[in-house]
Amino acid sequence: MATSKPANDVATYAASVRSALASLPDAERASLLEDLENHLAEVAGESDLSLEERLGKPEDYAAELRSAYGSGSSTLKVKRRWQIRERSWGLVKMAFGTQVYRELRALLPELLPGWWVLRAYLIVLVLAFMSRGDSNLRPIPNPFSSGGLLQILATLVAIVISVRLGRRGMPVNRGWRGAVLAVNVGIVVLALPVLVSMGTGATSYSYAGTSDPYFSAVSAGYYPGLTNIYPYSKDGKALKDVLLYDQNGRPLTAASGDVVTDVPTGADGLPIPNAYPLNQRDANGLPVLPPRVALPPWQTSAPAASPIATPSP
Amino acid sequence: MQPSNGDPIDTSQLLKGVLDLAVLAVLADHDSYGYDVLRRLRESGLDGVGDASVYGTLRRLYQAGSLKSYVVPSDEGPHRKYYGLNDRGRNALDQSTKTWGSFTKALDYLLNGRSSANGN
Numbered sequence: 001m002a003t004s005k006p007a008n009d010v011a012t013y014a015a016s017v018r019s020a021l022a023s024l025p026d027a028e029r030a031s032l033l034e035d036l037e038n039h040l041a042e043v044a045g046e047s048d049l050s051l052e053e054r055l056g057k058p059e060d061y062a063a064e065l066r067s068a069y070g071s072g073s074s075t076l077k078v079k080r081r082w083q084i085r086e087r088s089w090g091l092v093k094m095a096f097g098t099q100v101y102r103e104l105r106a107l108l109p110e111l112l113p114g115w116w117v118l119r120a121y122l123i124v125l126v127l128a129f130m131s132r133g134d135s136n137l138r139p140i141p142n143p144f145s146s147g148g149l150l151q152i153l154a155t156l157v158a159i160v161i162s163v164r165l166g167r168r169g170m171p172v173n174r175g176w177r178g179a180v181l182a183v184n185v186g187i188v189v190l191a192l193p194v195l196v197s198m199g200t201g202a203t204s205y206s207y208a209g210t211s212d213p214y215f216s217a218v219s220a221g222y223y224p225g226l227t228n229i230y231p232y233s234k235d236g237k238a239l240k241d242v243l244l245y246d247q248n249g250r251p252l253t254a255a256s257g258d259v260v261t262d263v264p265t266g267a268d269g270l271p272i273p274n275a276y277p278l279n280q281r282d283a284n285g286l287p288v289l290p291p292r293v294a295l296p297p298w299q300t301s302a303p304a305a306s307p308i309a310t311p312s313p
Numbered sequence: 314m315q316p317s318n319g320d321p322i323d324t325s326q327l328l329k330g331v332l333d334l335a336v337l338a339v340l341a342d343h344d345s346y347g348y349d350v351l352r353r354l355r356e357s358g359l360d361g362v363g364d365a366s367v368y369g370t371l372r373r374l375y376q377a378g379s380l381k382s383y384v385v386p387s388d389e390g391p392h393r394k395y396y397g398l399n400d401r402g403r404n405a406l407d408q409s410t411k412t413w414g415s416f417t418k419a420l421d422y423l424l425n426g427r428s429s430a431n432g433n
Contacts, residue, residue, distance in 0.1 A: 032372050035347070039368055041391040042348040054364075061365045068332070068369025 010040045013051040016058030021066060032069050116166035119184065120158035122191035124151060129194045226254050228288070229276040236295045241275045254278060259288055324361050334413055335359060336370050337398065337406040340380070344397035347371055371396055379405050 014037050021029055044051055055061050128151055170177050229252075231239040241264075244252040251274035254261075259280040263271040280288040328335075339345065339353050351367045374380045379402035385393045398406065 031376055032369065034372070035394045036368075038391040038394060039347045042346070042393070043364060045390055046348070064363050064365035065369040067329075068363075068366040069373045070369075 009051050010037060010044050013055075013058050013061075014040055017062045017065070020059045020062035024066070028069075032065065112166060113163065115184075116163045117159050119187050120160075120162035121155055122187050122195075123162075124155045124158050125194055126187070126190045127154070129197075227259060228254055228278050228280060230290050230293065231276055232293065232295060234298060238277075238290065240277070242277075243272070244274050244276055258283060260285075328359065328361055328366075331413065332362070332366060332370050333374065334406070334409040335362075336367065336374065337379070337402060337409065340396055340398050340402070341406055344395045346385075346393040346395050350396070374402065 014033075017036065018029075018033060021033065024032070040051060043054065047054060052058070170180060229242075229244065231242040231244075233239055246252050251272075253273045254276075259282050262279040262281070263273050264275055264279070266272050277290060282288055335354055336350060339350050339357075342353075345353065347368050348364075350371065351362060351364055354362045354367065371380070375382050375396060379399065380396045381399045381402075382394055382396050385395050387393055
């Protein structure tokens with residue numbers, strides 16, 4: 001009888017503790033409570049007092065157990081916790097670093113194709129500038145200007161090549177990588193002055209007609225595509241050096257197109273741009289031949305052929 | 314557990330911080346079972362130590378690999394689970410002893426400095 005009572009006491013007390021710790025993970029609880037009954041029996045054996053009188057409520061006992069088992073109070077653990085804190089701080093810093101880095105890296109590939117297209121255009125621009133020494137470059141190749149079509153074609157081809165090269169990615173070799181970078185930077189350096197001159201470069205076109213009568217009428221704007229005029233007399237003879245003027249009395253000039261025009265000079269030393277047909281040579285230096293024309297048939301004998309109107313007196 | 318008269322030091326909190334060290338120290342002497350560890354801690358003056366705290370600490374140290382454990386059958390009572398230090402436990406005890414030494418040194422220095430300043 002003397003032994004059964006504490007045994008009961010131990011069993012009920014232990015059961016209460018176990019149920020109070022029901023929220024612990026199974027493995028942890030099993031490990032913590034593995035020896036609980038034996039331990040409580042040991043405690044109970046020391047005294048006639050009940051376990052609750054000696055150890056307090058099972059719930060409090062369970063709470064104390066839990067905090068002693070779960071909270072790391074050893075300096076060893078504290079140290080380890082410090083290490084973890086340091087390490088996690090390092091990780092946070094690293095994550096922050098890579099976060100910014102990643103955002104930049106994510107942005108670059110999206111911008112790259114744009115650069116591939118732009119650099120192709122810039123290359124063509126620089127080449128056009130160098131080959132012609134022309135300050136009249138237009139921001140966008142104009143198909144109606146001399147060499148405009150060629151520029152557009154060259155730009156398209158350059159874009160295709162540039163994008164293809166770009167999509168291949170950077171070379172693995174460091175030296176090549178540096179070379180590629182240098183080429184790209186070089187394109188920018190070369191293109192910048194061209195771009196700047198494009199905006200400010202003096203154009204020979206002037207639309208104001210007052211000061212210089214010979215250049216007042218601007219060709220390109222007036223008759224796009226019109227590069228020459230071939231006047232014929234009524235009897236089909238090709239005329240030479242016919243001076244043409246528009247309704248305002250301004251010399252009529254044609255667009256220069258793909259050909260080079262030899263403008264005659266007057267006695268006063270000024271060019272005469274409106275003497276047609278213009279004397280032109282093509283890109284190969286050969287003279288531009290006049291087109292074949294179908295001359296309209298004129299009525300030759302005016303009075304006889306005229307069926308109309310015999311005025312009746 | 315009762316709030317002491319104006320003493321801001323909560324001994325139970327202090328004990329929490331050093332219970333591992335105390336338990337390791339007790340076991341460094343010789344292997345022991347739960348209730349015996351509690352008794353020896355109380356005998357040495359740590360009478361505020363709770364039974365559950367000691368039991369939980371023993372289980373945790375064992376789980377962490379700082380203690381070895383074996384069961385000793387007993388004729389007149391329940392089997393006793395004995396705990397003892399292994400290499401890891403001894404290392405932990407050495408380290409904790411150093412930490413504790415520098416800690417108390419620092420506190421002693423502070424307290425002595427204050428008392429000597431009061432004395433002047």
